[in-house]
Amino acid sequence: MRHAVLSLALLGLAACGRERAEAPDAVPAAEPPAEAPAAATKTLSPEALYFVGRWAADEGMCADPWIITAQELRTPGHVVCRLERIARTEAGAEAQATCTAEAPPAPYRLRFAYAQSAGALLIENGPFADVGLVRCEGGAYPPPTPLAPGQPGALPDDRTPLSEAPAAPDSPQAAATVLERYFGALAKRDFEAAWRLWSEGAPGRPESPSALAPTLAAYDSYNALIGAPGAAEGAAGSVYVRAPVQVYGRLKDGREVHALGSATLRRVNDVPGASAEQRAWRLHELRLDGAER
The missing domain is CATH 3.10.450.50 (Nuclear Transport Factor 2; Chain: A,)
Known part of the structure; x- marks a missing residue:
């Protein structure tokens, strides 16, 4: 039931913004297409990439999530979309994408909108039914490896073993x-x-x-x-x-x-x-x- 309510609320949000979907400042998500000169683009701030993450139709489905990075969208149903160009819209964001599903690669204009009150993401206009998703724990990218102790920018290489005894509250x-x-x-x-x-x-x-x-x-x-x-x-x-x-x-x-x-x-x-x-x-x-x- 939660999934149905979220989807209906988000579809209503998106319907209000469909006529405003053209992006005022298109920017590349990864490398720009060959026909688009790099000098005419700028990079979206990471904060603006709110749709990056792990998502599912409901929390119970987070074991097999949608994974969205700034470069790619993957669904549990094996749909893969390469996000070639991302643009801001008044409703959220729009991505020019090449998607592969059960057919050869084809172009799509994916639309993303975010309902802050519901904490949910709407994705429209892809090779799948419009869908409302909730955020899952974990990141879309593999986490980086921390710098090893003693390296520049890392913790000191202190090899003194820590006591395994319970720490006193004032220690x-x-x-x-x-x-x-x-x-x-x-x-x-x-x-x-x-x-x-x-x-x-x-x-x-x-x-x-x-x-x-x-x-x-x-x-x-x-x-x-x-x-x-x-x-x-x-x-x-x-x-x-x-x-x-x-x-x-x-x-x-x-x-x-x-x-x-x-x-x-x-x-x-x-x-x-x-x-x-x-x-x-x-x-x-x-x-x-x-x-x-």
């Missing part, structure tokens, strides 16, 4: 675990859980969970490695721990991103009257320097 290792939870929540786009791991009043704390969403909008996949934390240091009733962070991900246009930086976590010292929440490690500051390649 630096417990602080690093909170940092792992933070990046794990971001990878799942669970912005509410990630935001709750920031200290209230921290200088880098986003205004709200939704303020974290634009940071991940450009990414197809987003991952992080956490290095060995430093020693705890106290100041004015608080305790701070700094840990190195290595982020690696892939943008929705397929480019890799690698960033290296550090995070500072804070907790209130064990002073009388401090609550359990105040004594818990929370993210205080995060600094990353990234490079695309």
